[in-house]
Amino acid sequence: MYNFTYHRASSVSDAAKLLGQDAESKILAGGQTLLPTLKQRLAQPSHVVDIGGIGELQGIKVSADKVVIGAGTRHAAVAMSAEVARAIPALAKLAGGIGDPQVRNMGTIGGSLANNDPAADYPAAVLGLGATVHTNKRAIAADDFFKGMFETALDDQEIITSVEFPVPQxxxxxxxxxxxxxxxxxxxxxxxxxxxxxxxxxxxxxxxxxxxxxxxxxxxxxxxxxxxxxxxxxxxxxxxxxxxxxxxxxxxxxxxxxxxxxxx
Amino acid sequence: MPTVSMTVNGKSVSRDIEDRTLLVEFLRDHLGLTGTHVGCDTSQCGACVVHIDGKSVKSCTMLAVQAEGVTVTTIEGLATDGKLHPMQEAFREHHGLQCGFCTPGMVMSAVDLVKRHPNPSEETIRHGLEGNICRCTGYHNIVRAVQAAATNMRG
Known part of the structure; x- marks a missing residue:
């Protein structure tokens, strides 16, 4: 792995500020894709901004007609949420089938979506359920979010903050x-x-x-x-x-x- | 170089490290805790599994600086007062290992699994150990060991 300078962001606005200091910065969420990529020297960011500890990105809110999941929420938390399982059982099941238990304890929904791996599970949930991806700049409908292999509508330094799933029938x-x-x-x-x-x-x-x-x-x-x-x-x-x-x-x-x- | 501090197996530790240092490198090379193994180094085999605040993670896929302030348990931290953890004892009793390379990660994953599923079925165990690869045993005795440990841990 090439070396880089690590920063731990305390808030979304702090993360945006840190990212804005250098065009070669990368966001680290759960790291389950970024770290293997760095280990293979497939990327060489100058700065790595860790958003994994930001409290405002954590958590699941379920209401009658929607499930809102903070971008930093780990797959395991979605998989084990009784509320998600009641509102959208298919979503809890999908989260529980990502990778393996150790990957699910680290990987985040925001990280998975921003990466948009062609074989990742969460993109199917977001597009299939017609979710909305919220970022620190705007709201993006699922149909406008996924642009191609590892490509999304996100700007280089835009940060996903939450994902809003309407509850399906x-x-x-x-x-x-x-x-x-x-x-x-x-x-x-x-x-x-x-x-x-x-x-x-x-x-x-x-x-x-x-x-x-x-x-x-x-x-x-x-x-x-x-x-x-x-x-x-x-x-x-x-x-x-x-x-x-x-x-x-x-x-x-x-x-x-x-x-x-x-x-x- | 940043300084990283965390609690490892009950002891506070603090070291100056490169930003890119992986948690597994920190544990093995900086702390000398070589019970945590590096197998595939690509997040697949699970030989490097440790607990971060009680949850199993792959320490080859986490930066040491990400672990600032957390509580880490490695395989060296499982036994208490010279007495093996029930999971370690069950692996020994049921011959849940042959070469032993995968065993530290397998045991750490199994401890986390039994915490979440105190009475796991064979299917739950096999599914729950998907992140750990053993090339010797064919898994049968590992599954038996985890079942036996779960029974013993329920008391």
Missing amino acids: KAGYMKFPNPASRYAMVGVMVAQTKAGVRVAVTGAGPSVFRWQDAEKALASKFAAAALDGLAAKADGLNSDMHGSAEYRAHLIGVMARRAVAEAG
């Missing part, structure tokens, strides 16, 4: 994890929401995306059988040592049907 998440890394080969979040049916797919393409054919089919009848005969297109999907684009396209259909069944 029902939702389900299923993933086929890579057996070694636990990252999603394909993960599908389906949700019946006030704004209609949403189906978000992670792991399969360069970035999370909505499977609109499935949304249309489920809008007429929210049942696994509504997806029978519907196949996701392999064009543009990931092909790698773990599976071909065609394999992933097939998995999308399988995971989507299981997710609908899970949603009940």
